[in-house]
Every structure is written in structure tokens, then in C-alpha cells.
Amino acid sequence: MNKGVFDMAATITIEPKLHKHPTAMEIKRETILQTEDLSIYYGDNQAVKHANLDIEKNAITALIGPSGCGKSTFLRSINRMNDLIPVSWNEGKIMYEGVDILSKNINTIALRKEIGMVFQKPNPFPKSVYNNIAHALRFYGIRKKKQLDEIVEESLRKAALWDEIKDRLHDSALSLSGGQQQRLCIARTLAMEPNVLLLDEPSSALDPISNAKIEELILQLKEDYSIVIVTHNMQQASRISDKTAFFLNGSVIEYGETEKIFTNPDQEKTEDYISGRFG
Amino acid sequence: MENKAALSAGERLIKSKRNRSLGELRGKILVTLCALIMITATVSVTIFLTVKGLQSFLVNHVSPIEFLTSTNWNPLADDPSYGALPFIFGSLAVTFLSALIAAPLGIGGAIFMTEIAPSWGRKVLQPVIELLVGIPSVVYGFIGLTILVPFIREHGTGTGFSILAGTIVLSIMILPTITTIATDAMGALPSSLREGSLALGATRWQTIRKVLLPAALPSLLTAVVLGMARAFGEALAVQMVIGNVRSLPASLLDPSATLTTIITLNMGHTTYGSVENNTLWSMGLILLIISFVFILIVRYLSSRRKI
Amino acid sequence: MNSKVADRIATGVFIAIAFIIVAILAALFSFILFRGVPQISWEFLTTPSSSVRAGGGIRDQLFNSIYILFITMLITVPLGVCGGIYMAEYAKPGKVTNFIRSCIEMLASLPSIVVGMFGLLVFVNTTGWGYTIIGGALALTIFNIPVMVRVSEDAIRSVPAEMKEASLALGITHWHTIKTVLIPSAFPGILTGAILASGRVFGEAAALLFTAGLSTPRLDYLDLNPFSETSPLNIFRPAETLAVHIWAVNTNGIMPDIREIANGSSAVLVLAVLIFNLLARWLGSAVHKKMTAGK
Incomplete structure (x- = not known):
């Protein structure tokens, strides 16, 4: 399958392209993350209710649903970013390569390096483009300039940003456009060689052209990474994802192949949401 | 990063000696240590000054009742007496009088900045207030000494060293404290209060008097109390203009003394460990206790603010 | 109507x-x-003071003020920034944190004369050092630390949460995030606060009367050995600062030109505070602009 051509088609077409995975139904991919009866609370308020999802390796899983449905909370629990919120706590498990990553004895630092995250609002450090990527590498002991140079270039290439800004590596990252900043944030996450990429509405703050570039990039990254993306934009979910989970009031209403969810959902609520009757 | 593939997920992700971060631990210990130093400093200030301040009563058997209620301070007499009331009175007098002058000015300035001329008023008055805070207290004392004292001498009775001079110097010193906090308090009022009242046809002054001032009252009182705390603890500026006599003043133009001024003057002149010296430490203890009391009042006021 | x-x-x-x-x-x-x-003349600033004759300057007092300020900030800034980090990043809401907050509040509201008395009790008498620069600096540390903690805590808290999340999500430890992301971003705020605090310390006198003393030994400015008796750098010597000098001259000075000396010293003190004030505003905004350049 010629992936490049395929991606171009996906980004140019604005209409949901529903038959882009002709073999989707037959493919049985490996599972990389498995949530078992996962509930997440903020104080007394239950934000995610008994979620059971198998997230597949080298696939794009989209989490959709109206605001406040728990999809971002779910995403942030996968690399324990919810730990930053003092009132949050959880029940259930998230199994990752045979380990429950919600367990108390998990080294969250090592976990977050393997399960990287990109946020809704581009948040580059107020440093140069180069140092935005080198920042974490230096922390992990890579200090040789040659090696740093190589990883910076490689990550920027992977994030499809190298050609645009290779002459501006030492400019402030804040001088880049919003779309470039977001791809830089993706690049610096890729530099850590994660296995899983969590994307929290990565293009919702961007203009349509930047959005298209980010989507194109995500499709390319699927080959090497397992990706979970939260999105408000149903077209985006249908364009890029392999599997889709529909969240409502903290519960997973329906989870399955994207094509099925968007053409022939089992649940009435899913259909109502997809067809824009609420949300 | 390189050996990722070689290790199992459990080895990589479960906390162990191999993947623990010493930097994190060291950093946490370092900042916790700093927090402990602050606790230690506070506790040792309290303990040292309390122990030392009680010595005059416990070791030298000065009567605490006499100390607090007698107006006779005569430590050098054959039958020495240690009545600190004139100084306690002096401290309270200058504190309340200066608050009486500074509170209307400070709150008025705050209203000017928030209600009358919010744009340019703030631009002019804010830096003025900040500069007033910055002037060292000895400079206030020196100016009081060279302008205020001669002025009072020429236009009143006596030497000019007086409660009045001390009060004026202190009110200028605490004015910025009161103005700053009062401005924050007025600025924090929701603008719906203002608009609601004005929409009902009230004038600006009616709005300020009947709506804004009552709403901001606890915070404004906090401002005044913090100003008073500063006035109560101020030493050198007052000492330079108040005259430092040990009798109770009969009028505003009479010289007087406060707890801080007596400590300032006599701490260096008395023998460490003597009875007179120990009574100075007792006065220091009173200062410490009163500054606790001011904190408690501020706490009480801020708890009322939330309701 | x-x-x-x-x-x-x-x-x-x-x-x-x-x-x-x-x-x-x-x-x-x-x-x-x-x-x-x-x-104010070059002569006034560079002549030692005289306790009986006219024409004395403020050389030693000026040096002492700057030197004590320097040592105080050397102790206070690291302590205050670490305390601020603790309060902003590590303190969990609860009784311990409330207690530390009360401690800071209490230290902040101590009258400076009381701080001076504590200094006299501990750094002068208990240690047996007598009146010393280090005793004065430690007393000023107690006086200054609540301000530095508050300034640092506020500056760290005002760094956008996204910065911290970005760093943590890359698998960087909390402490390294603080060191390399939060502190650099909070730096302009901390710098401004530190300079303003310096102005306060520079003008403080009551806390120094009984800790650094009212006298200065004869100093030899060519003697840079900090352990020598006559060295200006010796931290175990008494040192009258400029603010204390103004008070002392007015209270018990006997030289004929008291007014002139007090006038000149006050002007130097006020100008210094003014410079601190302007410097704080200018440096703070300049550093901030440089760090966020391109936005």
C-alpha cells in the first residue's frame, strides 16, 4: 500500500472518507494498552466510569464525545498526568506490556518517557527550537553535541518540520507559527523514542492548513507508534483513526472500528452524536 | 534509552534502585530543609525571646502587675521601680493616633485610584506609594527631626519633641501600607456591585458609601490593622522625634516614650543581665505578643471576608 | 439635588x-x-567618618552597607528561593503547610527592633561573636526571608501550568523541571523581588543597632585577607551601616557638622533606594522581554 499518496488524499478531502481502510475489518492488531474497569474520580465526582478498552499497537485510536465526557481525563490517566491534580484518584487497571501502570510502585518518570503526550495548546519552552528538543535529551544524559544534533534533526524530520525551520534552530521557539510550535512539541516528544503517543486535541487551536499538516503527520507516525488521540472534530476522527471510542458522561458508549462507528453504530446515542444531534 | 528493548516493561517501569532519580530526592531534601529552617527561625525567635523576656519576672522578681500598671519607671533609684505603663501607653497612643490620620488618607487614596480616576490616578499614585514604602525609616525620623520638631516648637509649647511629632511621622510611614492593601481590596470588588448601584440611580458617592465601603469593610480593616502593626513596631523614626521621657504625657504636645524607643535607647547603655536590662527584654516580649495579636486580628478579619 | x-x-x-x-x-x-x-561629593563618599571633627565622610559606612547587603542576599536568596519552591511545588495542602505559612507570616510581621533583639541574644551573646557583620547579616536574613519566600512562590506559581506539564510529560523529574523550566521562567519575577528587597535591607537600621554595632574599626582597604582584623572583608568585625550612621549622628553625634553629614547620608540612602527601585522595574521587564522574544 502506498502510504504517502494515501495520506495526501486523506488530508485534501474534507468529507469523511469512510472507505480508506478496505481491510480494516480483517486486521487483528496486537494490543498495547488495556484498561480494565477503569474509573477515575476528582474528589467525589466520577469522571470516567468503568472503562474497558483495548488499545491496539501501531493504530490510531480516536476518543470522541461532547465536552466534559471524560475523554481527556481518560487520556491523561494513561501517562499518569492526572497525578498532578491532587484530588484525582482511580480504580481499576491499565495494563501495558504486562504491567499495571496505575499501580503505586510505577516510576512515573520512566512511564512518561515511554508514553509521550502532546497537549491541546502548543506549549514549547521559552527556549530555542534546538533546546526545546535537547532539553529532555540532556536530562537523560545525552550531552555530546554531535549526538544531540543528530537526534534533533531526526526528530524534526519525523515531525515534518525540518525543511521549514532548519535555518532557525537557534531562534526562540515562540517565534514559530502555532502549527509549527505544535509540530515542534510532537518532535520533542518523538525524540524520547516513546512507544505510545497521546494527543489531546492537538490541532483544535490551529488554523485549517496547520490542522491538515498535523493530521498528515499523525498518519505517518502510525507506522512507528501507537497513537491515542482525543478530538472534538468528528471529521478528524473519521479521517485518521482506525478505532474510535465514543464517550458520554464518563462511560464508553461504544468502541469499535472507526468505519463501523461512523457508518453503522450499534448504539442510538452514538448515532445521535455522530449525526450532530447533540454535543 | 538504548537498553529499552533489552529490559522488560516491569524492569523499566516499576520503581527500583536502577531507575530511581537521585536528583529528585536531593532536590526534595534541599527545599524541605529550607522550609525547616523557616520553622526553626520562627520557633527559636519565639522561645528565645519568651525565655529571656520572662527573666525579669522569674529571676529578678519584678512584679508583672507593677510592670504593666505602674507609671513609675525609675530603675536607677535606691528603691528601683519598674513601671512600664508610660511606654505601653505611648506605644498604643502613637499607634492609634497615626492610624486615625493614615486610615482616612489611605482609604481615600485607594478610592481615588479605583473609583474616581482609575486610569491616570493609578498611574500617578501607584509609583508615589511605592516610593514612599521605599524610604528608610531613619530618613523619616531625620526629616521629622529637622522639620517637624522645630515647627511644633515654634508654633506650640515645649521642645517640639512630642507625641504629635511621632504620630505624624508614623502616619506618613504607614500610609503606603494602608493605601496598597485598601486599593487591592477595592479593586477586588465585583464590578456588578458598582454597576447595579449606579443603574438604580445612586450617585457615585452614594455607591461608594452605601455599597462599596460596606462590602470591602473587612479588607479595609485588615489594611488599617497591618498599618497599625507597622506603627507599633517602628523604633528609630519615633525615637528620633518623640522626646523619650518616662512620664505619662498630658497633651499631644508633651514628649513621651514608647516600648520600642526605650529599648532602642537603653539596650546599649545597660549591662547585659542586669534587672533594668532584663525589663527591656520583657518589653520586647510585649512587642512580640502584640505582633501575634495583630496577626490573629488579621486572620479573623480575613475569615470574615470569605463569608 | x-x-x-x-x-x-x-x-x-x-x-x-x-x-x-x-x-x-x-x-x-x-x-x-x-x-x-x-x-555629596567624591570626598564625602571616600573619606572616613570622624566622631569629633567636621568634614568627615561616609566611606566605611557606605562600604559596610553594601557588604552587609551582599552577605545578607547571599544567604537569603538561595534560602528564599528554595523556600518558595517548597511552598509552590512540594507543600501539600494540610496542617504542616498551614503551619509553615503561619511561620512565614509571623516572621514577616516581626518588628525589626525585635529581630535585632533576637540577633543580640543569639548571634552576639550566645555565640560570643560580639557585634559582627555576620551577626547583622543573619538578623537581616530573618527580616528578609519571608519577603524572598513570598516573591519566589508567587513568581513560580505564575509560570503557566502548561510549561510544567510539557516538561513532566517528556519524562523529566519534578526537580529537574523546577531547575530547568520553572526557575528560568520565574527568574524575572524573582529578580525584581530580590532587588526591591535589597532596597529594604539597605535602609534597615533597627535590626542592626544591636547586631552589627555602632562602630567600625580602622579599615585598610588594601588588606583583602578576610581573616585580618583591619580588612574590610572580615565578617567578624563590627560595622556601622549608613542607615545606622544617620540615626547615630542625629541621636548622639557630637561633631559640629551633624546636619551636613545627616543630609548627605540621607540623600545617598534615598538615592540608593531609588536606584534599586528603578533597576528592579527596568531589569525585570528587560529580562522578561528577552526571554519571551519573538512573541
């Missing part, structure tokens, strides 16, 4: 109050500067 008149009168009163406040500042500054600046 009546209420309109009342409104106008009230407005007039508020304008008058604002005018009075501005007038007070203007009067104070013009008094200090007009009377004091003519006294």
Missing part, C-alpha cells in the same frame, strides 16, 4: 486626598535631595 452636591463634595475630597499624598512624597523627596545632594 442634595445628593448631587454631596457627590461633588466627596469627589473633591478624594481628589484632595490624592493631591495630599503626592504632595507629601514631593515634599519629602525635594527636601532630601535639595538639602542632601549638594553635600
